[in-house]
Amino acid sequence: MLGDRLPGFTAEELSVVRGSSSFFRLNTYTSELVEEGGSDELSGNVKTTFIRPDGSQLGTQAHVPWLQDCPSGFRAVLNYIWKTYSKPIFVTENGFAAKSDMVLPFPDVLRNVDRVKYFRGYTADLAAAIKPDGVPVKSYFAWSLL
Structure with missing residues (x-):
């Protein structure tokens, strides 16, 4: 690119x-x-989208426009990294900004349905990447402010 x-x-x-x-x-x-076809060099001169060719969304839209849940993509990238580099993987940051975080009382934020769905999907595909795929993931850290 450069x-x-x-x-x-x-x-x-x-x-x-x-x-x-x-x-x-x-x-x-x-x-x-x-x-291909984007004009932003910083983004690799590609166009990105969350909309599949059939018109459906990849996942649930987060509070921020750049984020949707797509656990199958997580499993795919873990497999790609392992097959490409043959090194153990440490997932050091992963998380979801739910739409309602800014308006709900804190206890309700902890029970946020979109976030729970995100982490259930991502941890299920993480487990599938480890077994049966055989990817050596050594750690997984969920993003938080704590």
């Missing part, structure tokens, strides 16, 4: 860096469908 605007590595630097990682750390919240 091509020749970034400095390259020397052969010596490449030999030091290549294969030096012992794990993969992942912060993830959602999945999107992607197609």
